[in-house]
Amino acid sequence: MKTILALTATSVIPTLFILILPRRQEFFQHPGVKGFGLGVYAALVFMLMREGLEHGGVHTTLLWGGIGLGASLLIGIVLKEFHHHHDHDEGARHHTRASTWRVLISDFFHNIVDGIAIVSGFALSPLIGTTSFIGVLGHQTIQQTGQQVLLVEGGLCTKKAILVSFFISLSTFLGFFLAGYESLEAPIITASAGIVLWKVCVDIMHTKWSAKTVLGFFIGVVLLTASLILVPHGH
Secondary structure: OHHHHHHHHHHHHHHHHHHOOOOOHHHHHOHHHHHHHHHHHHHHHHHHHHHHHHHHHHHHHHHHHHHHHHHHHHHHHHOOOOOOOOOHHHHHHHHHHHHHHHHHHHHHHHHHHHHHHHHHHHHHOHHHHHHHHHHHHHHHHHHHHHHHHHHHHOOOOHHHHHHHHHHHHHHHHHHHHHOOOHHHHHHHHHHHHHHHHHHHHHHHHHOOOOHHHHHHHHHHHHHHHHHHHHOOOOO
16 A cells, blocks of 8 residues: 555656646746756756666666667657658657657656656565655656656647646556566666657757756756755665
């Protein structure tokens, strides 16, 4: 029961936090807010790759990170991101659709690993399970806030972005079925990082940087990194 409550809380609490954010599109277009979302995901990619190296080694990280990048390329091909578009707006729509799917698919797989951490933690002891839960909850709240920024910037309305993020977060429950397969953690972590790495790099190159954007980016990097380092979550 404790495990189920913990998994439920990791989906519900970050969603409730996002609900208190302003709904206005202008809020998500603010340079500082956009920088925050990008900073969160830049730090996420780095930290996931770091965890992949720790748990799977260089070979696993390169292999599954490359598979993730390949999947990201495939998403762009399927959604016609790389086709020549005569209409600039049409090309932008294809790019934002592909970027949205990259964020959601990457989050889906990363949530599975978080679920494995919580389930495995409670299987060992209530203390370890609670520690894993707190760590996951902390970074999930920050990550989903950044994710909300990227999804709304990508064209989703705020309500739809919240709903989609909530349903994706339910993939933590798959940890019940994969908790006995810790060897899958490193491949899943690095593949999810590879999927979203493409978007992060493209966004960094195309962002119009200002002092507010840089400040938001820095805050996003610090908060997400601190949440993953200061409170261990059992990956």
